[in-house]
Amino acid sequence: MAAGTDAPAGTTIAVGSLSFSLTNEWTAGRFAHLRRALTLVPQSVLKVVDGLSFQVKSQTSGGEDGEYDIDKHRVIMYSSAWQANAARYGGSEWPVYAIAHEIGHAIDRAALRKAWSTFQGSKGTSSDEKALTTARSESAGRYVNKKGTFELEVPLAGKEGAFRKAAAKDGVKLPSKNATVLEGTPTEYASHDWEDVYAESFALYTTDPKLLELLRPTIYAYFAKRYPRKP
Ligand SMILES: [Zn+2]
Missing domain, CATH: 3.30.2010 (Zincin-like)
Incomplete structure:
Protein backbone atom coordinates (compact mmCIF):
# COMPACT_ATOMS: atom_id res chain seq x y z
CA MET A 1 0.00 0.00 0.00
CA ARG A 109 -5.54 -10.51 29.48
CA ALA A 110 -4.32 -13.19 27.04
CA ALA A 111 -4.51 -15.97 29.66
CA LEU A 112 -8.07 -14.96 30.55
CA ARG A 113 -9.11 -14.98 26.89
CA LYS A 114 -7.69 -18.47 26.55
CA ALA A 115 -9.40 -19.68 29.74
CA TRP A 116 -12.73 -18.19 28.60
CA SER A 117 -12.45 -19.87 25.20
CA THR A 118 -11.71 -23.23 26.89
CA PHE A 119 -14.67 -22.75 29.24
CA GLN A 120 -17.01 -21.92 26.32
CA GLY A 121 -16.02 -25.20 24.67
CA SER A 122 -16.48 -27.20 27.87
CA LYS A 123 -19.47 -28.87 29.52
CA GLY A 124 -19.43 -26.21 32.20
CA THR A 125 -18.84 -28.60 35.10
CA SER A 126 -17.60 -27.33 38.44
CA SER A 127 -14.04 -28.29 37.51
CA ASP A 128 -14.41 -26.40 34.20
CA GLU A 129 -15.60 -23.40 36.16
CA LYS A 130 -12.72 -23.73 38.58
CA ALA A 131 -10.25 -23.72 35.68
CA LEU A 132 -11.84 -20.49 34.46
CA THR A 133 -11.99 -18.69 37.80
CA THR A 134 -8.47 -19.65 38.86
CA ALA A 135 -6.98 -18.25 35.62
CA ARG A 136 -5.21 -14.94 36.12
CA SER A 137 -4.22 -12.12 33.82
CA GLU A 138 -0.65 -10.91 34.25
CA SER A 139 -1.97 -8.04 36.39
CA ALA A 140 -3.94 -10.60 38.47
CA GLY A 141 -7.39 -9.97 37.00
CA ARG A 142 -9.81 -12.88 37.13
CA TYR A 143 -13.32 -13.99 36.20
CA VAL A 144 -15.72 -14.08 39.13
CA ASN A 145 -19.08 -15.85 39.01
CA LYS A 146 -21.73 -13.26 39.88
CA LYS A 147 -25.00 -15.19 40.04
CA GLY A 148 -24.26 -17.06 36.84
CA THR A 149 -22.57 -14.22 34.98
CA PHE A 150 -18.80 -14.17 34.82
CA GLU A 151 -17.39 -10.72 35.43
CA LEU A 152 -13.78 -9.63 35.15
CA GLU A 153 -12.43 -8.26 38.42
CA VAL A 154 -9.03 -6.82 39.18
CA PRO A 155 -8.56 -6.31 42.91
CA LEU A 156 -6.54 -3.27 43.87
CA ALA A 157 -5.01 -5.02 46.89
CA GLY A 158 -2.60 -7.92 46.82
CA LYS A 159 0.69 -9.00 45.25
CA GLU A 160 -0.53 -12.02 43.34
CA GLY A 161 1.57 -12.95 40.34
CA ALA A 162 5.03 -12.08 39.05
CA PHE A 163 4.04 -8.72 37.58
CA ARG A 164 2.68 -7.31 40.85
CA LYS A 165 5.69 -8.65 42.74
CA ALA A 166 8.02 -6.91 40.28
CA ALA A 167 6.02 -3.69 40.59
CA ALA A 168 6.13 -3.94 44.39
CA LYS A 169 9.94 -4.10 44.25
CA ASP A 170 9.82 -0.85 42.29
CA GLY A 171 7.68 0.78 44.99
CA VAL A 172 4.18 0.32 43.55
CA LYS A 173 1.87 -0.23 46.50
CA LEU A 174 -1.53 0.35 48.01
CA PRO A 175 -0.68 2.64 50.92
CA SER A 176 -3.45 1.33 53.18
CA LYS A 177 -6.10 -1.37 53.15
CA ASN A 178 -8.95 0.94 52.14
CA ALA A 179 -6.97 3.19 49.81
CA THR A 180 -8.30 3.60 46.27
CA VAL A 181 -5.12 4.91 44.67
CA LEU A 182 -1.86 3.04 44.18
CA GLU A 183 1.41 4.76 44.98
CA GLY A 184 4.56 4.56 42.91
CA THR A 185 2.92 3.75 39.56
CA PRO A 186 5.05 4.49 36.49
CA THR A 187 2.57 7.17 35.35
CA GLU A 188 -0.11 8.98 37.32
CA TYR A 189 -2.76 7.65 34.94
CA ALA A 190 -1.97 4.12 36.09
CA SER A 191 -2.66 4.77 39.77
CA HIS A 192 -6.31 3.64 39.91
CA ASP A 193 -6.13 0.22 38.36
CA TRP A 194 -3.59 -2.62 38.13
CA GLU A 195 -4.56 -3.23 34.51
CA ASP A 196 -3.41 0.30 33.75
CA VAL A 197 -0.20 -0.18 35.72
CA TYR A 198 0.45 -3.04 33.33
CA ALA A 199 -0.70 -1.21 30.17
CA GLU A 200 1.25 1.96 30.97
CA SER A 201 4.38 -0.04 31.80
CA PHE A 202 3.92 -2.01 28.60
CA ALA A 203 3.47 1.15 26.51
CA LEU A 204 6.74 2.49 27.95
CA TYR A 205 8.49 -0.85 27.38
CA THR A 206 7.33 -0.66 23.76
CA THR A 207 7.99 2.98 22.95
CA ASP A 208 10.86 3.88 25.27
CA PRO A 209 12.37 0.81 26.98
CA LYS A 210 15.38 2.73 28.28
CA LEU A 211 13.09 5.15 30.09
CA LEU A 212 11.17 2.28 31.71
CA GLU A 213 14.46 0.65 32.74
CA LEU A 214 15.46 3.91 34.39
CA LEU A 215 12.09 4.58 36.06
CA ARG A 216 11.02 1.07 37.11
CA PRO A 217 13.92 -1.38 36.65
CA THR A 218 12.18 -4.45 38.05
CA ILE A 219 9.11 -3.98 35.86
CA TYR A 220 11.48 -3.51 32.93
CA ALA A 221 13.24 -6.77 33.84
CA TYR A 222 9.86 -8.53 34.04
CA PHE A 223 9.03 -7.53 30.47
CA ALA A 224 12.55 -8.06 29.14
CA LYS A 225 12.55 -11.64 30.43
CA ARG A 226 9.01 -12.50 29.40
CA TYR A 227 8.86 -10.56 26.14
CA PRO A 228 12.38 -10.08 24.86
CA ARG A 229 12.79 -7.54 22.11
CA LYS A 230 14.76 -10.01 20.01
CA PRO A 231 13.34 -13.53 19.86
ZN1 LIG B 1 -5.93 1.34 29.91
Whole structure:
Protein backbone atom coordinates (compact mmCIF):
# COMPACT_ATOMS: atom_id res chain seq x y z
CA MET A 1 0.00 0.00 0.00
CA ALA A 2 1.35 3.40 -0.95
CA ALA A 3 1.99 5.93 1.76
CA GLY A 4 -0.77 8.47 2.01
CA THR A 5 -3.57 6.04 1.09
CA ASP A 6 -6.44 5.47 3.48
CA ALA A 7 -6.67 1.86 4.66
CA PRO A 8 -10.11 0.30 4.03
CA ALA A 9 -11.99 -2.12 6.27
CA GLY A 10 -10.57 -5.61 5.94
CA THR A 11 -7.00 -4.42 5.42
CA THR A 12 -4.62 -6.97 6.87
CA ILE A 13 -1.22 -6.23 8.32
CA ALA A 14 1.18 -9.15 8.17
CA VAL A 15 4.07 -9.36 10.61
CA GLY A 16 5.98 -12.49 9.68
CA SER A 17 3.43 -15.29 9.93
CA LEU A 18 1.17 -13.21 12.18
CA SER A 19 -1.83 -11.29 10.94
CA PHE A 20 -3.72 -8.25 12.18
CA SER A 21 -6.68 -6.52 10.56
CA LEU A 22 -8.81 -3.42 10.38
CA THR A 23 -12.56 -3.69 10.97
CA ASN A 24 -13.22 -0.27 9.42
CA GLU A 25 -11.46 2.40 7.42
CA TRP A 26 -8.44 4.15 8.92
CA THR A 27 -7.12 7.38 7.45
CA ALA A 28 -3.57 7.21 6.12
CA GLY A 29 -2.22 9.19 9.07
CA ARG A 30 -3.91 7.03 11.70
CA PHE A 31 -2.93 3.83 9.89
CA ALA A 32 0.69 5.00 9.89
CA HIS A 33 0.50 5.32 13.69
CA LEU A 34 -0.91 1.80 13.99
CA ARG A 35 1.83 0.39 11.78
CA ARG A 36 4.43 2.24 13.81
CA ALA A 37 3.04 0.78 17.04
CA LEU A 38 3.06 -2.74 15.58
CA THR A 39 6.67 -2.22 14.48
CA LEU A 40 7.70 -1.21 18.00
CA VAL A 41 5.93 -4.05 19.84
CA PRO A 42 8.33 -7.00 20.19
CA GLN A 43 7.47 -10.00 18.02
CA SER A 44 7.38 -12.17 21.16
CA VAL A 45 4.37 -10.10 22.26
CA LEU A 46 2.64 -10.03 18.89
CA LYS A 47 2.66 -13.84 18.85
CA VAL A 48 0.46 -13.86 21.94
CA VAL A 49 -2.11 -11.49 20.43
CA ASP A 50 -2.06 -12.89 16.87
CA GLY A 51 -5.33 -12.16 15.06
CA LEU A 52 -6.03 -8.96 16.97
CA SER A 53 -8.24 -6.54 15.04
CA PHE A 54 -8.32 -2.77 15.19
CA GLN A 55 -11.25 -0.38 14.95
CA VAL A 56 -11.40 3.39 15.12
CA LYS A 57 -14.46 5.15 16.55
CA SER A 58 -15.33 8.79 16.09
CA GLN A 59 -16.03 9.48 19.70
CA THR A 60 -14.39 10.42 22.90
CA SER A 61 -14.74 8.15 25.86
CA GLY A 62 -14.35 10.83 28.47
CA GLY A 63 -11.52 8.75 29.84
CA GLU A 64 -9.11 6.45 28.07
CA ASP A 65 -8.39 7.00 24.37
CA GLY A 66 -9.22 3.42 23.53
CA GLU A 67 -10.29 0.08 24.90
CA TYR A 68 -9.62 -3.62 24.46
CA ASP A 69 -12.66 -5.82 23.84
CA ILE A 70 -11.65 -9.26 25.12
CA ASP A 71 -14.71 -11.01 23.59
CA LYS A 72 -13.99 -9.71 20.10
CA HIS A 73 -10.19 -9.69 20.59
CA ARG A 74 -10.27 -6.15 19.25
CA VAL A 75 -8.58 -2.86 20.07
CA ILE A 76 -10.94 0.10 19.63
CA MET A 77 -9.24 3.48 19.37
CA TYR A 78 -11.24 6.64 19.91
CA SER A 79 -10.67 9.66 17.70
CA SER A 80 -9.74 11.54 20.89
CA ALA A 81 -6.37 9.78 20.68
CA TRP A 82 -5.63 12.00 17.69
CA GLN A 83 -7.07 15.15 19.20
CA ALA A 84 -4.56 15.32 22.00
CA ASN A 85 -1.59 17.51 21.29
CA ALA A 86 0.95 15.89 19.04
CA ALA A 87 3.67 16.00 21.66
CA ARG A 88 5.98 13.06 21.78
CA TYR A 89 5.40 10.76 24.70
CA GLY A 90 7.71 8.01 25.84
CA GLY A 91 9.73 8.62 22.68
CA SER A 92 6.70 8.33 20.36
CA GLU A 93 3.81 10.45 19.22
CA TRP A 94 0.83 10.16 21.55
CA PRO A 95 -1.40 7.97 19.28
CA VAL A 96 1.43 5.41 18.95
CA TYR A 97 1.78 5.31 22.73
CA ALA A 98 -2.03 5.06 23.15
CA ILE A 99 -2.24 2.14 20.70
CA ALA A 100 0.66 0.39 22.48
CA HIS A 101 -1.23 0.89 25.77
CA GLU A 102 -4.30 -0.93 24.39
CA ILE A 103 -2.17 -3.75 22.95
CA GLY A 104 -0.82 -3.96 26.51
CA HIS A 105 -4.33 -4.67 27.80
CA ALA A 106 -4.66 -7.44 25.20
CA ILE A 107 -1.40 -9.08 26.23
CA ASP A 108 -2.23 -8.72 29.93
CA ARG A 109 -5.54 -10.51 29.48
CA ALA A 110 -4.32 -13.19 27.04
CA ALA A 111 -4.51 -15.97 29.66
CA LEU A 112 -8.07 -14.96 30.55
CA ARG A 113 -9.11 -14.98 26.89
CA LYS A 114 -7.69 -18.47 26.55
CA ALA A 115 -9.40 -19.68 29.74
CA TRP A 116 -12.73 -18.19 28.60
CA SER A 117 -12.45 -19.87 25.20
CA THR A 118 -11.71 -23.23 26.89
CA PHE A 119 -14.67 -22.75 29.24
CA GLN A 120 -17.01 -21.92 26.32
CA GLY A 121 -16.02 -25.20 24.67
CA SER A 122 -16.48 -27.20 27.87
CA LYS A 123 -19.47 -28.87 29.52
CA GLY A 124 -19.43 -26.21 32.20
CA THR A 125 -18.84 -28.60 35.10
CA SER A 126 -17.60 -27.33 38.44
CA SER A 127 -14.04 -28.29 37.51
CA ASP A 128 -14.41 -26.40 34.20
CA GLU A 129 -15.60 -23.40 36.16
CA LYS A 130 -12.72 -23.73 38.58
CA ALA A 131 -10.25 -23.72 35.68
CA LEU A 132 -11.84 -20.49 34.46
CA THR A 133 -11.99 -18.69 37.80
CA THR A 134 -8.47 -19.65 38.86
CA ALA A 135 -6.98 -18.25 35.62
CA ARG A 136 -5.21 -14.94 36.12
CA SER A 137 -4.22 -12.12 33.82
CA GLU A 138 -0.65 -10.91 34.25
CA SER A 139 -1.97 -8.04 36.39
CA ALA A 140 -3.94 -10.60 38.47
CA GLY A 141 -7.39 -9.97 37.00
CA ARG A 142 -9.81 -12.88 37.13
CA TYR A 143 -13.32 -13.99 36.20
CA VAL A 144 -15.72 -14.08 39.13
CA ASN A 145 -19.08 -15.85 39.01
CA LYS A 146 -21.73 -13.26 39.88
CA LYS A 147 -25.00 -15.19 40.04
CA GLY A 148 -24.26 -17.06 36.84
CA THR A 149 -22.57 -14.22 34.98
CA PHE A 150 -18.80 -14.17 34.82
CA GLU A 151 -17.39 -10.72 35.43
CA LEU A 152 -13.78 -9.63 35.15
CA GLU A 153 -12.43 -8.26 38.42
CA VAL A 154 -9.03 -6.82 39.18
CA PRO A 155 -8.56 -6.31 42.91
CA LEU A 156 -6.54 -3.27 43.87
CA ALA A 157 -5.01 -5.02 46.89
CA GLY A 158 -2.60 -7.92 46.82
CA LYS A 159 0.69 -9.00 45.25
CA GLU A 160 -0.53 -12.02 43.34
CA GLY A 161 1.57 -12.95 40.34
CA ALA A 162 5.03 -12.08 39.05
CA PHE A 163 4.04 -8.72 37.58
CA ARG A 164 2.68 -7.31 40.85
CA LYS A 165 5.69 -8.65 42.74
CA ALA A 166 8.02 -6.91 40.28
CA ALA A 167 6.02 -3.69 40.59
CA ALA A 168 6.13 -3.94 44.39
CA LYS A 169 9.94 -4.10 44.25
CA ASP A 170 9.82 -0.85 42.29
CA GLY A 171 7.68 0.78 44.99
CA VAL A 172 4.18 0.32 43.55
CA LYS A 173 1.87 -0.23 46.50
CA LEU A 174 -1.53 0.35 48.01
CA PRO A 175 -0.68 2.64 50.92
CA SER A 176 -3.45 1.33 53.18
CA LYS A 177 -6.10 -1.37 53.15
CA ASN A 178 -8.95 0.94 52.14
CA ALA A 179 -6.97 3.19 49.81
CA THR A 180 -8.30 3.60 46.27
CA VAL A 181 -5.12 4.91 44.67
CA LEU A 182 -1.86 3.04 44.18
CA GLU A 183 1.41 4.76 44.98
CA GLY A 184 4.56 4.56 42.91
CA THR A 185 2.92 3.75 39.56
CA PRO A 186 5.05 4.49 36.49
CA THR A 187 2.57 7.17 35.35
CA GLU A 188 -0.11 8.98 37.32
CA TYR A 189 -2.76 7.65 34.94
CA ALA A 190 -1.97 4.12 36.09
CA SER A 191 -2.66 4.77 39.77
CA HIS A 192 -6.31 3.64 39.91
CA ASP A 193 -6.13 0.22 38.36
CA TRP A 194 -3.59 -2.62 38.13
CA GLU A 195 -4.56 -3.23 34.51
CA ASP A 196 -3.41 0.30 33.75
CA VAL A 197 -0.20 -0.18 35.72
CA TYR A 198 0.45 -3.04 33.33
CA ALA A 199 -0.70 -1.21 30.17
CA GLU A 200 1.25 1.96 30.97
CA SER A 201 4.38 -0.04 31.80
CA PHE A 202 3.92 -2.01 28.60
CA ALA A 203 3.47 1.15 26.51
CA LEU A 204 6.74 2.49 27.95
CA TYR A 205 8.49 -0.85 27.38
CA THR A 206 7.33 -0.66 23.76
CA THR A 207 7.99 2.98 22.95
CA ASP A 208 10.86 3.88 25.27
CA PRO A 209 12.37 0.81 26.98
CA LYS A 210 15.38 2.73 28.28
CA LEU A 211 13.09 5.15 30.09
CA LEU A 212 11.17 2.28 31.71
CA GLU A 213 14.46 0.65 32.74
CA LEU A 214 15.46 3.91 34.39
CA LEU A 215 12.09 4.58 36.06
CA ARG A 216 11.02 1.07 37.11
CA PRO A 217 13.92 -1.38 36.65
CA THR A 218 12.18 -4.45 38.05
CA ILE A 219 9.11 -3.98 35.86
CA TYR A 220 11.48 -3.51 32.93
CA ALA A 221 13.24 -6.77 33.84
CA TYR A 222 9.86 -8.53 34.04
CA PHE A 223 9.03 -7.53 30.47
CA ALA A 224 12.55 -8.06 29.14
CA LYS A 225 12.55 -11.64 30.43
CA ARG A 226 9.01 -12.50 29.40
CA TYR A 227 8.86 -10.56 26.14
CA PRO A 228 12.38 -10.08 24.86
CA ARG A 229 12.79 -7.54 22.11
CA LYS A 230 14.76 -10.01 20.01
CA PRO A 231 13.34 -13.53 19.86
ZN1 LIG B 1 -5.93 1.34 29.91
